[in-house]
Amino acid sequence: MGRTGAPASYGVSELARLPKLGGLFAKGVAGSVGKRPKDAVRLPEVTYRVVGVDTTAEAAHLAAYLRLVGEPSSDVLPAGFLHVLAFPLATAVMVRGDFPLPLLGLVHLRNVARVLRPVRLGETLEVRAWAQDARAHRRGVQVDLVAEVLVDGDLAYRGVSTYLAKGFTAPDGAASADESPREEWAPPLPTARWKLGGGTGRAYGAVSGDQNPIHTSKLGARAFGFPRAIAHGMYVAARALAEVGPARRGETYEWTVEFFKPVLLPGTVDVSIRNVADVDPTGSAGGSGPASGYVYDGWRSGKNTRHFGGTVRPV
Structure with a gap:
């Protein structure tokens, strides 16, 4: 870092x-x-x-x-x-x-x-x-x-x-x-499917304090070019971190996320959590030695629209 x-x-x-x-x-x-x-x-x-x-x-x-x-x-x-x-x-x-x-x-x-x-x-x-x-x-x-x-x-x-x-x-x-340039991306096999309701942005706004209208209001989202409200990036990233879970990530860890396309609300997101060793068996993405940790991706269900991707690795 x-x-x-x-x-x-x-x-x-x-x-x-x-x-x-x-x-x-x-x-x-x-x-x-x-x-x-x-x-x-x-x-x-x-x-x-x-x-x-x-x-x-x-x-x-x-x-x-x-x-x-x-x-x-x-x-x-x-x-x-x-x-x-x-x-x-x-x-x-x-x-x-x-x-x-x-x-x-x-x-x-x-x-x-x-x-x-x-x-x-x-x-x-x-x-x-x-x-x-x-x-x-x-x-x-x-x-x-x-x-x-x-x-x-x-x-x-x-x-x-x-x-x-x-x-x-x-x-x-x-x-x-x-x-x-980013490499071509194809969805992996999903390990979870999230059905996010129209009120997801308001719910996360209530616990995070982030009441930006692009997340809580259709009219607010339209003012910035979105057809309807979009999910908070840190909400979907936190959901993925929760999918990995405390036992697998350990007490000390690095958590990364990159955002690609916003998640429109309501919406359905397919998610995949994979072991880093299955994606990068050489460990080249995380320094020397065996690869460890997890890779995650989220994309629009039934489409190749990638919303976010990241890693959770032990420190």
Whole structure:
């Protein structure tokens, strides 16, 4: 996943508590109006930090999340829930006045998360978030929003969410993204089929706080070119992580997802969970030694429309 911690040049801005997504989204909508492609993107060099985040009060929230995504009842916070906890802090970075990209219209491309130690209900957390690595994309510029969760000063979770802003320009000298042509993809044998109702976006919005209208409203989705509401990317990724399950992924793991085509709601998604060794027996996709972990894909049932794909590997 690369380095941990924000770049050394970044300053630290202390917040008293984790912000609420509702107010941040309203600020982001208002601030998006004046952010248009002009000069090359320069990211704010700041890390937001909140200490003393007590998870004791998260019991009902965690239980609702686990039920929705299909995780078994547990006092361990899975990577998807840690993303939900930290996402408002990353969003606070994105709605700053000096953040050059508009919140509205950002395209979620991928996520890479690592759980380096189990985080349990009742533990007190430190949460950090910042933006880094603005770089060229054939359709604009992409940027990473990084969130870290620490327990007793030790890094427990690190998540990197990559977004695309169409039409914007990367800073001079920024490395271009690796955009080699994708290989032809054919659906594997499915291991599960999800029937997602029209209210799926509203249900995940209720537990995640992400009430973006493209996920909760047909009219809101149409404003951005979708015929109806689309599922949250992190919801379908979390469902796939739950399909792998706690026993198979272990206590420490890396979880990746790449998004291809949105899942329209209501919709039916076929899912395949396979052992990495069956897909890549040489281990070349994950370093030296035998391949380990799981590969997953999701696609439109009966079609070759690939929605998402990723891996879950031990750390």
